[in-house]
Amino acid sequence: MEETIGVTSAAQIPKQRGEALLDTAVRYAEERHWDVFPGTWLESAEGAEQCSCGDTACASPGAHPAREDWATQATGSATVARRLWQKQPTASILLPTGRTFDAIDVPETAGFLALARMERMELTLGPVTCTPDRRMQFFVLPGATAKVPDLVRKLGWPPAAIDLVTLGEGTYVAAPPTRFGASGAVQWACRPTAANRWLPDAEEIISPLAYACGREARR
Template structure:
């Protein structure tokens, strides 16, 4: 595990956008107006026979409802709240995408490595920038522009073969999906910092640590299993993931005669 220290300076936990159950339009405008981030609308989800499909029309879309809707998306991105409001007013269900390489880069890591990094950075009392958690168990650490370009060289200096690391540096020409964008029926992108705080509060319950690694793994696994299946989420209309999927994404089967 290594830490990219070029986190976005000055972003304290209280300043990081919070999920408030508001519309995609409201969130997109807030990112542009309050955070001064460029935003652009991406694809969206459409209900087809009771199943959420991506607006791109590809039945095998790998990121349904969470990718650019047009090739010139980089030129479409705007930091104007007025323009953002106008774009999402035309398509209120469009995903919120943030171009990297402008006000920030992003480091894409597996969820397991991401939570370890968060814990370590908090223990080291490092300044933490925004971190998102995606439904496909990835985490995006927002870092200073240009930091992504340093990652390959840092990996080489540490003597790690790049092929063995499930890590992607996202700089100019890339993008990340912002909360509360939904990734098909898998769930919504969320701010991981509040998720991480809930994990510590509900599992440690005031204790300093878990005691040992095995206890930590068992406890966190049990908590994550409930979080990803039975816990109610505001992004799902205060339904559990299981209940949300049962109500909205149950495939209709035609029985053979």
């Protein structure tokens, strides 16, 4: 059963329950052709959950790469993905950026404001995640990291003045239903569907994102 948190009709967040990480990782590789790789996971220790990396002060418990060569471990093969999660069924699902997509990362409040504006503007959206640390990540075509700073400047914002980060080659995002410590799970604000298989270019959605982040900055 899925529950949704209504924000706008375009921004409903399904709470995914009871879905095996293995099945989900395989589906991302098989249906979306996304590279996937297993990250760390949560372990019970003295009545609490902590990251499998063993660092009690871990900044992203249960949701970061488990090995340094994660970029070479990432696979687009459903068969390999199944084998990887069979070894560690509770491993987080991480998606490398800069390959089939980049991601534009913004604060949650700005992200929902931008989603509402995008809906009114009838813009085409790709998948969008919402993380337990109150960030939203908008999937766009690769190459956004090179474009976004200049696009933001053209809209009248110094890039350093607003909380808008582009994730490209060498970075990654955590995919639903990966859990972040005690905070909850990554969820979809806009789910992957057949309609959003073709991602927008960063240029198509940067205006409402920069506007929303600019409003946040003024606060």
